[in-house]
Amino acid sequence: MVVSRIGSTGLAAGLAALLALTACGGGGGDSDKPTDGTASGAPIIIGMDEDSTGPGASYSTIAGKTIRLAVQDINDKGGVLGRPLRLVVENDESDPTKVPAVLQKLSGQGAKALLLQSGSAAIMQAKSTLTQLKLPAIAPTGVTATLVEPPNNELIYMLANTTADWAEVYCGAFKAANISKLGVLTDDTTTIAALNKSLLGGLSCVTVVATEKGAANASDLSAQVARLKNANPDAVLVTSVGGSFEVLAQNTLARQFSGKPRFSLASIGNQPSSWKLANAGALKGLIFMGSINSENPRTQALTKLLKEKNGDDYEVTAYDAQAWDSVQLLKLAIEKAGGPDDPAKLNAAIQGITGYQAAFGQGNFTLSFSATKHLGADGLCGLSLIEFGDDNKPKGPWSTFQPPCSG
Template sequence: MAITRGATARLVASLAVVALAAAGCGGKGGSDKPTDGTAKGQPIIIGMDEDSTGPGASYSTIAGKTIRLAVQEINDKGGVLGRPLRLVVENDESDPTKVPAVLQKLHSQGAKALFLQSGSAAVMQAKSTLTQLSLPAIAPTGVTATLVEPPNNELIYMLANTTKDWAQVYCGAFKAANINKIGILTDDTTTIAALNKSLLAGMSCVTIVATEKGAANASDLSAQIARLKNANPDAVLVTSVGGAFEVLAQNTLAAQLKGKPRFSLASIGNQPSSWKLANPGALEGLVFMGSINPENLRTKALVDFLKQKNGDSYQVTAYDAQGWDSVQLLKLAIEKAGGPDDPKKLNEAMQSITGYPATFGQASFTLSFSASKHLGADGACGLSLIEFGADNKPKGPWVTFQPPCSN
């Protein structure tokens, strides 16, 4: 299903209308149980495996909230083929051992498709269970390419640029900034262990002079950062799921390696609640891998909508946009398949979506799928390097380097 420029314009217009409607209603936040709205047909059950209490909760709940809002917006406008979407939600705590039981439970509740909003290690474990259950699934915020690679990848899809693209962008950034040696500070979660394996393998452009690890619930990283300082890197890259670990890491780095260039994953940029916990000015100069670009009109329309729903102070993240797009993509696939009840048709319909104009990334960024392409990102322009300002808030694109957009 090719998405034309006209469709892009209609999507932007639709989001703008939704934002205006939300302003009149004055609603705040997304309910755990979106209502059926004006749709009156038999509900279409969609399952969501959402880590709301484990190590992935800091980002999973952000996307989960916007997924609920997207479902509610669709229901308010008549549903899908006249039928409302209805979410059923379970929590695997990003624990791979809990995943099979969670997915089985969602299936038993009638789910026709799934959102896997959890840690990468947990989503990896989901693949074989999806095959057993014949359930198509989207991992809205997944970034590890192995999630959609064989084996058992026939039914799983992801949107965002992977760590392979991240590695290329970091290398471009390091070259532009004349950085040749880096130090790594990482947490001990299984999600980041899997991410590091892929990301760091693609960064042969620099020499990693030291790697230090801390517990995700650490209260002190001084020793690790002292050892990084002794290794004398040109810059430090922090890889973590975010949250308290990332704040502690950036606070300590700002104090002990003042003036040393710092880079991070998307986590810190997509977790506004963490910015408030950082010491004054501790995030200034930190560059993170972002996906929210103000030049993308679809992003702007989504920002307007979410601010109307969540308040003017709400900071929209890539997790919001990827959650929103996942719901819209599933809606398209259900419409294309003529309904949700035949998993084979639904899966084939998902594979037929091409040129979908994403609400994240640069203005021309699109998502496309096929039988052999379950990673939606069309090129590296779903990424932007963003720099923090002195107020501990992102101030805009990093002027030294931005990934080229070729699509």
């Protein structure tokens, strides 16, 4: 039997405020606005829908900052076909009802292509608007397969492995660890509701014995964790957008439910600002779905660049790498199309990109697109299961199981 309840809604004092400040600081303000660098000529306008204040801000601002850096790097090296990339930005707050107006506004500012850095529910709403605008778009950190599936998928693309791939990897992990009964602790955001529908539906390898839900701004999850404990699962999976909810969830699980394996999504692994807000040792042993592999030479190069720009203590995440790759893919497509002004040619050029060596995933991981393949990931090599150590930082791949990678 699956149980689902809504928890308390009070603001997690101090914790949420700190995370909100971190998220705001991570986003690109006027000081981060890319210049034309050494490029000249008419600018090529790229529109970005960035959730910098809504429920997706905890990850969108990380990606948004690196998107700006990637644009600046390209412009400093002469631009695209000698022309600078010019970034225009709007914010839909991951609110599906705001998406059409936001995309219309970006189009009205002259955008030739779009980067959709928002929640999956909002991006789903964008699909029909893209068809109307006839503008190609990339969702840099999207992971929900339906984002690039029909209908209205002709102009939208994703890079990373989807939740269907995640389910396959989680099932491999559960089998290796002899886990047959799973408890789920989830937040109440629309983004996670859409993700859960896809991910949990693919976990036929286990029985979900309890599902507990808490408000994204909850201040206490003790009751939910107590009910999970009473259901006696072999392991717990936390599904959230990260931020204060994830920290509260892991603190509570570590205190009330120690000794049971804990799994999470990519969110916590890609939000270094959250790690230091967790209680000492609360993340120890937590296993999350990662995409950063330090042996990938493109990851090494990007890490070097980001540390030069952001400081030696900067923790590179999959959001950074996927943001970087998204801008590079647009650059390649514009070059292949001979310019940005014909949206049909630009869309066809994206579909002509094959074997792109990504800055995330294992060393031989590539991205390829076609008219019928709008998800770039070529196989499971874009994923790794990563374990947190005693210091609340990722310590490396989980030794019990890793997804197979060939090529």
